[in-house]
Amino acid sequence: MAVPARFNFVTLGAGDVSALRGFYERLGWQAAKASVDGEVAFFWLNGLVLSLYDRASLYREIGVEGDATPRARETNIAINVETPEEVATVLAEAEAAGGSILAPARTMHWGGVSGYFADPEGHAWEVAHNPFMPLDADGRLLPLDV
Protein backbone atom coordinates (compact mmCIF):
# COMPACT_ATOMS: atom_id res chain seq x y z
CA MET A 1 0.00 0.00 0.00
CA ALA A 2 1.05 3.60 -0.48
CA VAL A 3 0.91 6.35 2.09
CA PRO A 4 -2.63 7.78 2.11
CA ALA A 5 -2.57 11.22 0.47
CA ARG A 6 -4.43 13.10 3.13
CA PHE A 7 -4.39 15.20 6.29
CA ASN A 8 -6.43 14.41 9.35
CA PHE A 9 -4.82 16.34 12.19
CA VAL A 10 -2.75 19.48 12.53
CA THR A 11 -1.36 19.91 16.05
CA LEU A 12 0.13 23.14 17.34
CA GLY A 13 2.58 22.89 20.23
CA ALA A 14 1.33 25.12 23.06
CA GLY A 15 3.03 26.49 26.15
CA ASP A 16 -0.37 27.24 27.73
CA VAL A 17 -3.13 25.14 26.20
CA SER A 18 -5.96 26.89 28.05
CA ALA A 19 -4.88 30.36 27.03
CA LEU A 20 -4.31 29.33 23.44
CA ARG A 21 -7.69 27.58 23.33
CA GLY A 22 -9.27 30.85 24.45
CA PHE A 23 -7.83 32.60 21.43
CA TYR A 24 -9.30 30.10 18.98
CA GLU A 25 -12.65 30.19 20.77
CA ARG A 26 -12.64 33.96 20.35
CA LEU A 27 -12.38 33.35 16.60
CA GLY A 28 -15.80 31.76 16.92
CA TRP A 29 -14.54 28.18 16.80
CA GLN A 30 -16.03 25.58 19.15
CA ALA A 31 -13.80 23.19 21.09
CA ALA A 32 -14.95 19.56 21.03
CA LYS A 33 -16.13 17.79 24.19
CA ALA A 34 -13.15 15.44 23.91
CA SER A 35 -10.88 18.38 24.87
CA VAL A 36 -9.20 18.15 28.29
CA ASP A 37 -8.73 21.37 30.26
CA GLY A 38 -5.12 22.47 30.32
CA GLU A 39 -3.91 19.42 28.34
CA VAL A 40 -5.37 19.33 24.88
CA ALA A 41 -8.05 21.08 22.82
CA PHE A 42 -9.65 19.78 19.62
CA PHE A 43 -11.44 21.84 16.97
CA TRP A 44 -13.12 19.98 14.12
CA LEU A 45 -12.47 22.00 10.99
CA ASN A 46 -14.28 20.85 7.92
CA GLY A 47 -13.04 17.26 7.82
CA LEU A 48 -9.90 17.51 9.89
CA VAL A 49 -8.93 18.44 13.42
CA LEU A 50 -6.88 21.33 14.74
CA SER A 51 -5.36 20.19 18.01
CA LEU A 52 -3.63 22.37 20.62
CA TYR A 53 -1.35 20.22 22.71
CA ASP A 54 1.14 20.82 25.49
CA ARG A 55 4.47 21.40 23.75
CA ALA A 56 6.57 19.35 26.19
CA SER A 57 4.20 16.38 25.88
CA LEU A 58 4.23 16.70 22.10
CA TYR A 59 8.01 16.66 21.94
CA ARG A 60 8.16 13.72 24.31
CA GLU A 61 5.74 11.72 22.15
CA ILE A 62 7.56 12.57 18.95
CA GLY A 63 10.83 11.66 20.59
CA VAL A 64 12.54 15.00 19.98
CA GLU A 65 12.63 16.20 23.58
CA GLY A 66 15.71 18.32 24.03
CA ASP A 67 16.19 18.61 20.27
CA ALA A 68 18.13 21.80 19.64
CA THR A 69 16.36 22.52 16.36
CA PRO A 70 12.70 21.70 16.86
CA ARG A 71 11.35 24.36 14.52
CA ALA A 72 10.24 21.92 11.85
CA ARG A 73 8.30 19.94 14.45
CA GLU A 74 6.47 22.75 16.20
CA THR A 75 3.46 22.18 13.97
CA ASN A 76 2.72 18.51 13.76
CA ILE A 77 0.63 17.04 10.97
CA ALA A 78 -0.98 13.62 10.94
CA ILE A 79 -2.43 10.99 8.67
CA ASN A 80 -5.07 8.79 10.28
CA VAL A 81 -5.46 5.23 9.06
CA GLU A 82 -8.31 2.74 9.30
CA THR A 83 -6.63 -0.06 11.27
CA PRO A 84 -3.98 -0.32 14.03
CA GLU A 85 -1.82 -2.51 11.79
CA GLU A 86 -1.61 0.11 9.06
CA VAL A 87 0.40 2.47 11.28
CA ALA A 88 3.57 0.39 11.05
CA THR A 89 3.00 -0.30 7.35
CA VAL A 90 2.70 3.38 6.49
CA LEU A 91 5.77 4.26 8.59
CA ALA A 92 7.75 1.64 6.68
CA GLU A 93 6.58 3.12 3.36
CA ALA A 94 7.72 6.57 4.47
CA GLU A 95 11.10 5.21 5.52
CA ALA A 96 11.48 3.40 2.20
CA ALA A 97 10.84 6.72 0.43
CA GLY A 98 13.71 8.37 2.31
CA GLY A 99 12.06 9.51 5.52
CA SER A 100 13.31 8.63 8.98
CA ILE A 101 11.37 7.03 11.82
CA LEU A 102 11.17 9.32 14.85
CA ALA A 103 8.98 6.97 16.89
CA PRO A 104 7.78 3.47 15.95
CA ALA A 105 4.15 2.36 16.03
CA ARG A 106 3.10 1.87 19.64
CA THR A 107 -0.09 1.72 21.66
CA MET A 108 -0.81 5.08 23.27
CA HIS A 109 -2.38 5.94 26.63
CA TRP A 110 -5.36 7.43 24.78
CA GLY A 111 -6.26 4.06 23.33
CA GLY A 112 -4.93 4.26 19.82
CA VAL A 113 -1.75 3.40 17.93
CA SER A 114 0.68 6.09 16.83
CA GLY A 115 4.13 6.57 15.34
CA TYR A 116 6.12 9.39 13.76
CA PHE A 117 8.30 9.85 10.72
CA ALA A 118 10.24 12.90 9.54
CA ASP A 119 10.59 13.97 5.95
CA PRO A 120 14.16 14.60 4.73
CA GLU A 121 14.06 18.18 6.07
CA GLY A 122 12.82 17.11 9.48
CA HIS A 123 9.10 17.94 9.30
CA ALA A 124 7.37 15.49 11.62
CA TRP A 125 4.30 13.53 10.51
CA GLU A 126 2.28 11.38 12.85
CA VAL A 127 0.62 8.23 11.53
CA ALA A 128 -2.22 7.21 13.82
CA HIS A 129 -5.15 4.88 14.27
CA ASN A 130 -7.71 6.45 16.58
CA PRO A 131 -10.64 4.12 17.30
CA PHE A 132 -12.63 7.04 18.74
CA MET A 133 -12.39 9.29 15.69
CA PRO A 134 -13.77 7.44 12.68
CA LEU A 135 -13.11 8.46 9.08
CA ASP A 136 -15.72 8.78 6.38
CA ALA A 137 -15.50 7.00 3.01
CA ASP A 138 -13.37 9.88 1.68
CA GLY A 139 -10.81 9.55 4.49
CA ARG A 140 -11.99 12.67 6.31
CA LEU A 141 -12.66 12.76 10.02
CA LEU A 142 -16.34 12.75 10.90
CA PRO A 143 -17.51 15.76 12.94
CA LEU A 144 -16.55 15.61 16.61
CA ASP A 145 -19.09 15.91 19.37
CA VAL A 146 -19.13 19.55 20.55
Next chain:
Amino acid sequence: MAVPARFNFVTLGAGDVSALRGFYERLGWQAAKASVDGEVAFFWLNGLVLSLYDRASLYREIGVEGDATPRARETNIAINVETPEEVATVLAEAEAAGGSILAPARTMHWGGVSGYFADPEGHAWEVAHNPFMPLDADGRLLPLDV
Protein backbone atom coordinates in the same frame (compact mmCIF):
# COMPACT_ATOMS: atom_id res chain seq x y z
CA MET B 1 -18.24 37.80 10.07
CA ALA B 2 -16.25 35.26 12.03
CA VAL B 3 -13.03 33.59 10.96
CA PRO B 4 -13.93 30.59 8.77
CA ALA B 5 -13.28 27.40 10.75
CA ARG B 6 -11.26 25.56 8.16
CA PHE B 7 -7.90 24.69 6.68
CA ASN B 8 -7.07 25.03 3.01
CA PHE B 9 -3.28 25.01 2.82
CA VAL B 10 -0.44 23.60 4.88
CA THR B 11 2.95 24.87 3.71
CA LEU B 12 6.23 23.33 4.73
CA GLY B 13 9.32 25.52 4.54
CA ALA B 14 11.93 23.77 2.38
CA GLY B 15 15.64 24.31 1.94
CA ASP B 16 15.58 22.33 -1.32
CA VAL B 17 12.11 22.24 -2.84
CA SER B 18 13.02 19.80 -5.62
CA ALA B 19 14.58 17.26 -3.30
CA LEU B 20 11.74 17.51 -0.82
CA ARG B 21 9.18 17.15 -3.63
CA GLY B 22 10.94 13.93 -4.64
CA PHE B 23 10.35 12.48 -1.21
CA TYR B 24 6.60 13.16 -1.32
CA GLU B 25 6.38 11.79 -4.85
CA ARG B 26 8.02 8.61 -3.61
CA LEU B 27 5.14 8.30 -1.15
CA GLY B 28 2.94 7.91 -4.22
CA TRP B 29 1.60 11.47 -4.17
CA GLN B 30 1.24 13.41 -7.40
CA ALA B 31 2.44 17.02 -7.67
CA ALA B 32 -0.01 19.38 -9.39
CA LYS B 33 0.80 21.01 -12.72
CA ALA B 34 0.78 24.41 -11.00
CA SER B 35 4.03 23.40 -9.26
CA VAL B 36 7.15 25.34 -10.32
CA ASP B 37 10.44 23.44 -10.45
CA GLY B 38 12.74 24.44 -7.63
CA GLU B 39 10.32 27.04 -6.26
CA VAL B 40 7.10 25.48 -5.07
CA ALA B 41 5.27 22.16 -5.22
CA PHE B 42 1.56 21.58 -4.62
CA PHE B 43 -0.10 18.30 -3.63
CA TRP B 44 -3.90 18.23 -3.47
CA LEU B 45 -4.80 16.11 -0.46
CA ASN B 46 -8.45 15.34 -0.08
CA GLY B 47 -9.79 18.89 -0.01
CA LEU B 48 -6.71 20.84 0.95
CA VAL B 49 -3.25 21.47 -0.40
CA LEU B 50 0.16 20.53 0.95
CA SER B 51 2.62 23.07 -0.37
CA LEU B 52 6.42 22.83 -0.29
CA TYR B 53 7.88 26.30 -0.55
CA ASP B 54 11.34 27.79 -0.43
CA ARG B 55 11.94 28.62 3.23
CA ALA B 56 13.62 31.99 2.63
CA SER B 57 10.75 33.11 0.38
CA LEU B 58 8.22 31.91 2.94
CA TYR B 59 9.85 33.87 5.74
CA ARG B 60 10.11 36.95 3.55
CA GLU B 61 6.39 36.79 2.72
CA ILE B 62 5.38 36.23 6.33
CA GLY B 63 7.62 39.10 7.36
CA VAL B 64 9.72 37.10 9.82
CA GLU B 65 12.95 37.10 7.83
CA GLY B 66 15.83 37.05 10.28
CA ASP B 67 13.53 36.10 13.14
CA ALA B 68 15.63 34.31 15.73
CA THR B 69 12.80 31.99 16.79
CA PRO B 70 11.01 30.88 13.64
CA ARG B 71 10.10 27.42 14.89
CA ALA B 72 6.40 28.14 15.23
CA ARG B 73 6.33 29.42 11.66
CA GLU B 74 8.17 26.62 9.91
CA THR B 75 4.89 24.97 9.06
CA ASN B 76 2.48 27.54 7.76
CA ILE B 77 -1.27 26.95 7.69
CA ALA B 78 -3.78 28.91 5.70
CA ILE B 79 -7.46 29.74 5.47
CA ASN B 80 -8.68 30.59 1.97
CA VAL B 81 -11.57 33.00 1.60
CA GLU B 82 -14.02 33.62 -1.24
CA THR B 83 -13.27 37.28 -2.01
CA PRO B 84 -10.19 39.57 -1.96
CA GLU B 85 -11.91 41.90 0.51
CA GLU B 86 -12.41 39.17 3.08
CA VAL B 87 -8.67 38.83 3.68
CA ALA B 88 -8.43 42.12 5.59
CA THR B 89 -11.70 41.45 7.39
CA VAL B 90 -10.57 38.07 8.65
CA LEU B 91 -7.18 39.45 9.72
CA ALA B 92 -8.97 42.14 11.74
CA GLU B 93 -11.12 39.48 13.41
CA ALA B 94 -8.02 37.54 14.38
CA GLU B 95 -6.40 40.67 15.78
CA ALA B 96 -9.52 41.49 17.76
CA ALA B 97 -9.37 38.01 19.30
CA GLY B 98 -5.82 38.61 20.55
CA GLY B 99 -3.74 37.64 17.55
CA SER B 100 -1.12 39.88 15.98
CA ILE B 101 -0.81 40.91 12.35
CA LEU B 102 2.45 39.70 10.81
CA ALA B 103 1.69 41.00 7.32
CA PRO B 104 -1.36 43.01 6.20
CA ALA B 105 -3.57 42.07 3.26
CA ARG B 106 -1.73 42.85 0.03
CA THR B 107 -1.84 41.85 -3.60
CA MET B 108 0.72 39.15 -4.33
CA HIS B 109 2.83 38.47 -7.41
CA TRP B 110 0.88 35.25 -7.99
CA GLY B 111 -2.32 37.18 -8.54
CA GLY B 112 -4.11 36.79 -5.24
CA VAL B 113 -4.43 38.66 -1.95
CA SER B 114 -2.70 37.42 1.19
CA GLY B 115 -1.91 38.45 4.74
CA TYR B 116 -0.65 36.76 7.91
CA PHE B 117 -1.57 36.75 11.56
CA ALA B 118 0.06 34.95 14.49
CA ASP B 119 -1.81 33.35 17.35
CA PRO B 120 -0.68 34.36 20.87
CA GLU B 121 2.09 31.72 20.81
CA GLY B 122 3.42 32.83 17.45
CA HIS B 123 1.97 30.18 15.09
CA ALA B 124 1.56 31.88 11.74
CA TRP B 125 -1.69 31.62 9.76
CA GLU B 126 -2.07 32.92 6.24
CA VAL B 127 -5.41 34.30 5.11
CA ALA B 128 -5.63 34.26 1.33
CA HIS B 129 -7.87 34.78 -1.64
CA ASN B 130 -6.60 32.75 -4.59
CA PRO B 131 -8.65 33.34 -7.76
CA PHE B 132 -7.05 30.28 -9.38
CA MET B 133 -7.96 27.79 -6.66
CA PRO B 134 -11.72 27.83 -6.17
CA LEU B 135 -13.47 26.41 -3.10
CA ASP B 136 -16.47 24.11 -3.15
CA ALA B 137 -19.68 24.82 -1.24
CA ASP B 138 -18.15 23.22 1.87
CA GLY B 139 -15.13 25.52 1.80
CA ARG B 140 -12.77 22.81 0.56
CA LEU B 141 -10.37 23.35 -2.31
CA LEU B 142 -11.44 21.69 -5.52
CA PRO B 143 -8.96 19.13 -6.95
CA LEU B 144 -5.95 20.68 -8.67
CA ASP B 145 -5.00 19.82 -12.20
CA VAL B 146 -2.31 17.11 -12.08
